[in-house]
Amino acid sequence: MARPSTPPPGRQKPPFWRDPAKRALFFQAVLLLAVFGSIGAIVSNTLNNMQAMGISTGFGFLDDRAGFGIIQSLIDYSPASSYGRTFVVGLLNTLLVSALGVIAATILGFVIGIARLSPNWLLARLASAYIETFRNIPLLLQIFFWYFAVLRALPSPRDSISLGEAVFLNVRGLVMPEPLAQPGLVWTLVALVVAIVASIVLIRWNRKRQDATGERVPAGWISLGLIAGLPLLVFLISGRPLTWAMPELQGFNFKGGMTIIPEFTALWLALSIYTAAFIAEIVRSGIQAISHGQTEAARALSLSNGFTLRLVVIPQAMRVIIPPLTSQYLNLIKNSSLATAIGYPDLVAVFAGTTLNQTGQAVEVIMMTMAVYLTISLLVSMFMNWFNAHVALVER
Amino acid sequence: MLNNNKKSLLLSASVALAATLASGVQAAETLDAVKAQGMLKCGVSTGLPGFSAPDENGDWQGLDVDICRGVAAAVFDDPSKVQYVPLNAKERFTALQSGEIDMLSRNTTWTSSRDTALGLNFTGVTYYDGIGFMVNKSLGLDSAKQLSGASICVQSGTTTELNVADYFRANDMAFEPVVFDTSDQTVRGFEAGRCDVLTSDTSQLYSLRIKLSDPASAEVLPEVISKEPLGPVVRQGDEQWFDIVKWTLFAMFNAEELGVTSENVDEMKANPPNPKVARLLGVNSDFGESMGLSADWAYKIIKNVGNYEEIFARNVGKDSALEIERGLNALWTEGGLHYGPPVR
Ligand SMILES: N[C@@H](CCC(=O)N[C@@H](CS)C(=O)NCC(=O)O)C(=O)O
Numbered sequence: 001m002a003r004p005s006t007p008p009p010g011r012q013k014p015p016f017w018r019d020p021a022k023r024a025l026f027f028q029a030v031l032l033l034a035v036f037g038s039i040g041a042i043v044s045n046t047l048n049n050m051q052a053m054g055i056s057t058g059f060g061f062l063d064d065r066a067g068f069g070i071i072q073s074l075i076d077y078s079p080a081s082s083y084g085r086t087f088v089v090g091l092l093n094t095l096l097v098s099a100l101g102v103i104a105a106t107i108l109g110f111v112i113g114i115a116r117l118s119p120n121w122l123l124a125r126l127a128s129a130y131i132e133t134f135r136n137i138p139l140l141l142q143i144f145f146w147y148f149a150v151l152r153a154l155p156s157p158r159d160s161i162s163l164g165e166a167v168f169l170n171v172r173g174l175v176m177p178e179p180l181a182q183p184g185l186v187w188t189l190v191a192l193v194v195a196i197v198a199s200i201v202l203i204r205w206n207r208k209r210q211d212a213t214g215e216r217v218p219a220g221w222i223s224l225g226l227i228a229g230l231p232l233l234v235f236l237i238s239g240r241p242l243t244w245a246m247p248e249l250q251g252f253n254f255k256g257g258m259t260i261i262p263e264f265t266a267l268w269l270a271l272s273i274y275t276a277a278f279i280a281e282i283v284r285s286g287i288q289a290i291s292h293g294q295t296e297a298a299r300a301l302s303l304s305n306g307f308t309l310r311l312v313v314i315p316q317a318m319r320v321i322i323p324p325l326t327s328q329y330l331n332l333i334k335n336s337s338l339a340t341a342i343g344y345p346d347l348v349a350v351f352a353g354t355t356l357n358q359t360g361q362a363v364e365v366i367m368m369t370m371a372v373y374l375t376i377s378l379l380v381s382m383f384m385n386w387f388n389a390h391v392a393l394v395e396r
Numbered sequence: 397m398l399n400n401n402k403k404s405l406l407l408s409a410s411v412a413l414a415a416t417l418a419s420g421v422q423a424a425e426t427l428d429a430v431k432a433q434g435m436l437k438c439g440v441s442t443g444l445p446g447f448s449a450p451d452e453n454g455d456w457q458g459l460d461v462d463i464c465r466g467v468a469a470a471v472f473d474d475p476s477k478v479q480y481v482p483l484n485a486k487e488r489f490t491a492l493q494s495g496e497i498d499m500l501s502r503n504t505t506w507t508s509s510r511d512t513a514l515g516l517n518f519t520g521v522t523y524y525d526g527i528g529f530m531v532n533k534s535l536g537l538d539s540a541k542q543l544s545g546a547s548i549c550v551q552s553g554t555t556t557e558l559n560v561a562d563y564f565r566a567n568d569m570a571f572e573p574v575v576f577d578t579s580d581q582t583v584r585g586f587e588a589g590r591c592d593v594l595t596s597d598t599s600q601l602y603s604l605r606i607k608l609s610d611p612a613s614a615e616v617l618p619e620v621i622s623k624e625p626l627g628p629v630v631r632q633g634d635e636q637w638f639d640i641v642k643w644t645l646f647a648m649f650n651a652e653e654l655g656v657t658s659e660n661v662d663e664m665k666a667n668p669p670n671p672k673v674a675r676l677l678g679v680n681s682d683f684g685e686s687m688g689l690s691a692d693w694a695y696k697i698i699k700n701v702g703n704y705e706e707i708f709a710r711n712v713g714k715d716s717a718l719e720i721e722r723g724l725n726a727l728w729t730e731g732g733l734h735y736g737p738p739v740r
Contacts (some may be wrong), residue, residue, distance in 0.1 A: 054515035054632040055493065068557040069573035079561035151588045171589045172547060172572075252546040252592045253572065262590070263574075340552075343575045343585070349552065354575070357486045357553030360514040362493075 046363065061359045062087070068354055070345045072261055083355050090350035091372060097268055097346065098333040098376075104272035105332060106325075109279025114309075116284050127280065135277040140338055142274055147266035147342040154262075157253055168247060168254060171262070177244040178258040184241035191234035192227070199223030263344035267336065275332045279325060286321035287313055318391050326384040330377050337373075347372060426630070426637035427471070427688050430498055435477040438464035439497040442482040442578050446603045446712040446720075447503050447523075456480045459711040460501040462701050463522055463628050466644045467499065469700035470684075470693045484578045486553035489514050492631060499641055500629040503600060505555045510629075519642040521627045523712075524724040524733055526620035527559050528598035530605060533615045535592065540619040544569035549582050549591035551575070556596055559622040583607050586614075597624045602718045639687050647694040649736030650676055651703035653727055658702040665695055676739045683739055694739070704734065 016022045050057050062084035069079050074092040077085060116127035134142070151171055155161060160168040160175075168175040199222075206219040235241075247257030290313050298308040340349035347369060356365040430436050440448035440460055448458040456464075456478075465475035481497050492500045493515055503525075504510075506518040529540050529548075537543070540563075550556050552575045564571045574591045576582040583604055586594040596604065598620055605611045628645070630638050651657070654673050656664050661677070668674035675681050677698075678691035685691065701707065708725065712718045726732025 050515070052633070053493070054512075056513040067561055069561045069571065071573055071575070079558075079565060148584060148588060151590060156589050250545060252543075255545070340577055341581075343552075343577075343581070345575070349575070353486055353577075354552050354557060357489070358509075358558065360489060360510070362490055 050363065056359075056361060057364070058361075059364055061361055061364075064359070066355065066358075068358070070350055071343075072264065072345055083359060086355050087347070087351045087368065090345060090347035093345050093350070094333075094336055094339075094347040094372075095376075097264060097271065097339070097344065098336050101268055101271040101275065101332050101336065102329050104268070105275035105279055105328070108272060108276035109328075110283050112276060113280035113283025114287070116280060117287060131277045131280050133277075134273050135281070139270060139274050139335055140341060143267060143270040143338055143342055146269045147262065150266060151262055157249060160249075160254075166246060168249075172253055172259065173262050174260040174265070175247040175254045175257050176260070177246050178256070180243045180245055182241035182243060184238040187238050188231050188235040188241070192231040195226045195230040199226050202226075261344075263339070263342050266342055267339050267344045267346075271332055271335060274335075275328055278328050278331075282321055282324045282328065283317070286317035286319075289320045290316045315391070319388075322384060322388040322391070326381055329380055329384070333376055333380065334373060426498055426634045427640065430471060434472075435479050436464060436468045436471065436499070437479045437481055437497045438467070439481045439483045439488055439491050439500040439502055440464065441502045442484055442580070444503065444579060444600055444603050445606050446716060446718045447600070448480070448482075448501070457711065459523060459707060460503060460628075462707045462711065463501045463641075463645065464499070466648060466697045466701045467641055469696045470640060470644050470647075470689055473696045473700070475700040484553070485551050486577065488553075489516060489629075492516060492629060495631075498630075498637075503597060503626045504629055505597075505624045506627050507555060515632045516629050517632050517638055518627045518629055519638060520645045521625040521734070522645060523599065523626045525597040525599050525624040525626055527556055527563075527595060527622040527624060528601050528620050529617045530586075530594045530596075530601045530614050531592060531617060533613055537617060540617045540621065541567060541569075543571065543593060545571070546593050547572040547574055547591040548593045548595055549574045549576065549585045550595050551579060551582050552577055554596070555622070555624060560595055563621045579604060580607075597626070599712065599718070599720060602720060603712075606717055636688055640689065643687065643694075644697055645704075646736040647676065647697050647739070648702075648704040648707065649727065649734050650739060651694070651698045652705040653729060653736065656698055656703060657706060658698055658700070661695060661698045665692075672738070 017026075047057055063082050065079075066081055066083050066086050067079050068086075070077055070086065070089055072093060073089045074096065075085075075089060077089050112127045112130055115123050116131065118124050118127070154169065154171040157168075157170045157172055160170040162168045166177050199219075202223060203219045206216055210216040245256045247254040247259075249255075294312055294316065295308055298312040303311065336346055337348040339346035340353055343349065352365055352369040356362055359365070438461075440456060440458075443449045444458070446458055448456060448460040451457045461478075461480070464478045464480070468477045469475045471477075481491065483491050483497075483500075483502060488500055488502055488504065489510070491497050501522075503523070504518075505525075506521065510516060511518050529543065531537050531543075543564075544567075548560060548571050550560060550573055557573070557575065560571070560573070572591075574585055576585055579596075579600075582594060582596075585591055587608060594601065594604065594614075598616065601616050605614050605616075608614055628641050630641050650672075651661075654670075654676060656673060656676065664673055665677045665679060668677065668679050675683065677695045678684060678693065682691040684693035687693070690696075702710075704727075708722065709715045712720045713722065722730070722732060724733050726734065728735040
């Protein structure tokens with residue numbers, strides 16, 4: 001609708017400070033200026049004060065030689081590497097333990113949450129005992145328990161517990177043969193990708209067919225066979241292009257092979273077991289939030305217990321479960337910073353710990369570390385929100 | 397139990413905050429602040445027998461502790477007016493920068509970067525040390541050169557972490573660093589067999605050895621691989637306070653050199669045997685005034701805490717469980733490195 005270009009007679013166009021739209025714009029601009037102005041003032045004041053206190057500033061230290069060793073690194077690292085690299089090493093170690101922790105906690109949490117509702121009295125009691133125990137002991141103590149209790153029980157490298165002279169367990173960790181890829185291995189990987197894609201196509205086709213005709217093939221089993229079988233076949237045909245570096249006891253420690261250090265194991269176990277207790281409660285409450293009528297209706301349709309759970313209860317429960325589940329994931333990631341208590345080289349131990357201490361650049365290092373946790377948390381939240389929207393029920 | 401990790405993050409954040417909000421440089425205000433508080437806040441270790449550790453009554457004892465007590469004696473004429481703040485290696489500088497403590501006296505190595513880049517000043521050397529290695533006797537080792545491939549327990553945020561990496565690199569040996577936050581954890585890791593070697597400043601190895609459940613099972617290898625001059629630290633920018641902490645230590649050296657002890661100091665003050673002793677004890681002279689202290693500042697230190705020899709002997713030397721020789725830590729007159737500039 002077009003507006004009259006001239007105000008109707010007798011009504012002057014109001015001055016801009018009385019125009020609510022313009023006034024709102026003006027105040028927003030003022031607020032924005034004030035916010036950025038204060039941030040600028042804080043930053044410049046901080047820099048000035050640090051200069052006056054004789055504290056070095058800036059990010060130049062990231063290129064300097066770090067000079068200290070790190071026990072576990074997913075990328076090449078030596079004491080000759082830079083502080084910038086210690087940041088990446090620490091970050092990757094944080095991501096590793098967090099990702100594996102999230103996976104283990106989710107599986108364990110779902111199993112225990114469902115077990116807690118089981119009609120089997122013993123199973124349900126065991127599940128509640130698990131939840132009440134691990135939920136109520138401080139995480140730091142659990143980490144110490146897994147670390148020092150388990151460490152003390154393990155033998156020295158010389159008296160390792162060995163499995164077929166290939167896998168060794170001792171106080172320095174779990175030592176295993178390391179796979180070394182040979183040139184032809186690409187084809188096995190290609191076969192794996194092909195099998196995965198084919199399975200996805202198969203499952204989609206199966207679903208469509210079922211919707212249309214009501215008939216279905218056991219797509220799950222076929223996919224499983226495909227994903228396991230096809231790469232194996234290609235691997236054998238291409239002449240097994242994989243060798244193993246076997247660990248061997250030399251002097252103090254095992255050489256060759258790969259080692260899972262006890263610091264990692266203890267932290268991962270503690271994080272997973274602790275968080276699983278919370279997830280189990282979330283799963284239980286999610287399932288209980290679904291009205292009993294739904295289950296009864298499913299039974300009336302003669303769906304089996306498993307199908308009732310899988311097709312009726314869980315999809316609806318997911319709506320209730322996912323938002324608090326996201327919080328648990330975020331907690332787990334942030335709790336992984338307790339690593340420093342037992343010397344697992346995560347971001348906080350390596351970068352906000354040793355690097356901060358050796359360079360003394362507290363402000364820069366802490367800001368970078370906070371930015372990392374913020375970014376990871378926001379990304380996880382975004383993903384979970386997307387996932388939530390994706391699995392949300394289409395209400396009919 | 398206070399979580400160290402959170403504590404050090406908190407400390408770091410408070411430096412950021414202090415740097416953000418403080419409007420100017422702090423000038424000669426530490427002494428006034430200490431007087432206003434009625435006590436000295438002194439950063440020490442979390443427990444290192446001989447250097448700084450609480451005894452069975454909960455009173456802090458040690459060489460580093462006696463430096464704190466010396467400063468408190470100079471300011472208050474009362475060595476008990478100290479609040480000890482236990483800090484691990486990672487927290488110590490941040491605690492000083494943020495103003496949580498007035499001085500740091502915690503087996504801290506004087507290095508160029510710490511002195512120049514952190515906004516801090518070292519006031520002198522209380523103990524000349526160097527890094528060594530402690531191993532289990534049952535390994536039957538006699539040299540650090542045999543340590544290739546070993547797992548090494550070390551404390552994070554120390555010069556040890558750096559110097560050990562340098563040493564192994566220089567000798568073309570591999571090692572696996574197992575890094576802990578506090579010395580207690582480091583000792584537990586060593587006892588649990590997580591590492592073959594515990595490394596630290598040699599003096600601290602002897603002191604950590606007492607903490608083992610079976611001290612006789614461990615031995616210290618002969619090599620000393622670095623220079624670790626340990627000393628007190630203050631914030632940069634307050635010259636008066638810097639002078640007070642520096643001259644507290646010098647007074648202790650000078651007293652030893654002149655034969656003034658906590659026992660004979662009253663007599664020496666009444667009848668100074670020579671002008672040097674008279675000047676040190678503030679008889680007919682006032683060298684304390686320019687530091688904002690009384691004329692008899694050094695008398696108070698020696699009377700209450702003792703001279704360097706007394707402090708050394710009772711904490712780490714012949715009268716202590718550590719029984720460390722004076723070695724480099726003798727006075728310059730006896731072939732050591734300690735040398736107090738003259739009071740005049
Ligand atoms: N002198 C070295 C090392 C100091 C250090 O922290 N040593 C450990 C020995 S394991 C210690 O004293 N720990 C006691 C504590 O953390 O309270 C430095 O200044 O970096």
